[in-house]
Amino acid sequence: MRTVHGRLRRAIAAVATGRPVIVVDDAEKQGYLVFAADAATPQRLTFMIRHTSGYVRIALPASDCARLNLPPVGHQESEPAGMTAQRVTVDFRETGTGISAIDRARTIAALAAAESTAGDFRRPGHVIPVQAGKDGVLGRSPGAAEAALDLARLAMRRPAGVLCELVSQQNPAGMADRRESAAFADCHRIPMISVSELATYRRRTEPQVMRRAETTLPTAAGTFRVVGYRDARDGGEHLAVIAGRAGADAPMPLHVHVECLGGDVFGSLxxxxxxxxxxxxxxxxxxxxxxIIYLRPPAARACGVLAGSAAPDMVSETVAWILRDLGVYTVKLSDDAPELGLLMFGAIREHGLHVESSAAVWPVAG
Ligand SMILES: [Zn+2]
Incomplete structure (x- = not known):
């Protein structure tokens, strides 16, 4: 995992200096050439057009699509949200026909510029704006557009990313798959990452929970300290129920529980x-x-009735962020913990926390 982290940092550093990176869309199994839109130059566009489909898009946030009056094209009410991402095509008004690499670089730079206005562009044109999902790669069904925008943001550049899919060298009638994309990256010394790797990186580096409340909870089993959290991604609300002092030197026995309405509320057998x-x-x-970290994903879970929506890697990241917030750096997990325990072990260690796996007090259940 460390090497993935390093690769992500190198990719962000490349984008920060205006250089391209390759982003593999895990769903499409296809590689995209990507760079920050405010770094668009005729040379970068020439390189992109030579090696890709040439259908060059620029990923923009919703606020910029609104500011620049870029309405969706081909939108029909029956279409899923993702299908309306493509916006009306444009050329910067000071360009020639708009199709050359020089013209497209100017249009892209103008689309990325904070001072541009809707009147600066002719419609239709030769650059295709795409509205990226608001949560970037952490949103629903993210793709290369969300990754391009996130990379520009993480590189502290204007939030706008250029993207176009790589063409296969071996079969120029088709597109480059992951293997060919990797070979292209090697050949041109371009960092390569995937959409899912970027999502993992963001989950590990950006706080995923916010502390909302802290109080004591009197129960039949005693009075416990309780801390409430809201999930930054989906608004789910989680509880940390604590006995003793969190953050003490001794390892904290940890039980992770994902809400089950049937079992927790009705005592289902x-x-x-x-x-x-x-x-x-x-x-x-x-x-x-x-x-006890009690997790409540946004979709309710009740074993055998409602499936819920607790993906194991999301669960382990959430737990790691809660432990960090509480200042708990050493926990005890069970040796015989199921799959979730192993994932948890990895995620917690990624966050610099220590896991004592032997002589655990409680197993990890979910
Ligand atoms: Zn259950």
Whole structure:
């Protein structure tokens, strides 16, 4: 994972200096050449047009599409949201026909410029603006457009990214897959990342939870300290229920629980959730120390009834951010923890936290 982190940092550094990177769209299994729009030059466009489909897009945030009066094209009410991303094509008014690399570089630079106005562009034109999803690669079904915009933002440039899909060298009638994209990246010494890697990087480097409330919770098993969090991505609300002092030198016994309405509320015997939670509370009471992180994904879960939406890697990242916020750097997880425990182990360690895997007090359940 460290090498992925390093690769992401190199890609962001390249974008910061205006150089291109290759972004692989995991869903399409296709490579895109990407660079910051405010770094557009005739040379960069020439390089892009030579090696790609030539259907050059610029990913913009919704606010800029509105400011520059770039309405969606071909929108029909029945289309899913993602299909309306493409906006009316434009040329900068001071360009010639608009199609040359020189003209397209000027149009792209003008689209990225903060001082441009809607009147600076002719419609239709030869550059295709695309509205990127508001949460970038952390949003729903992200692609190369969201990655291009996120990279420009992370590189502290104007939030606008140029993108175009690489053509296959071996079969110029087709597009470059991941393998060919990697060969192209090697040949031209261009950093390569994928959309999903960028999403992981953002989840690891940007706080994913915000502390909203802190109080004490009197329960039949005793009074616990409780801290409420809101998830930055989906608005889900989570609780950390704590006995003893969080952040103490001794490893904190940790139980992670994903809400199960059936088990937690109704004591359903169709799954082990309710019993696991009750066991965790009893153990916390007996030991006088420990923590239950109770996660509530936005879509309700009830085993055998409602599937919920708790992806294991999202769960482990959320837990890691909550532990960081609480100043808990050493936790105990179970050796025989299921798949979630292993993921948790990795995510927590990525955050510089220490995991004691032996002699765990409670298993990780979900
Ligand atoms: Zn359950």
């Amino acid at each position: 169709a799954c082990g959730c309710g019993a696991d939670l009750a066991h965790a509370v009893a153990a916390m009471r007996a030991e006088g120390t420990g923590m």
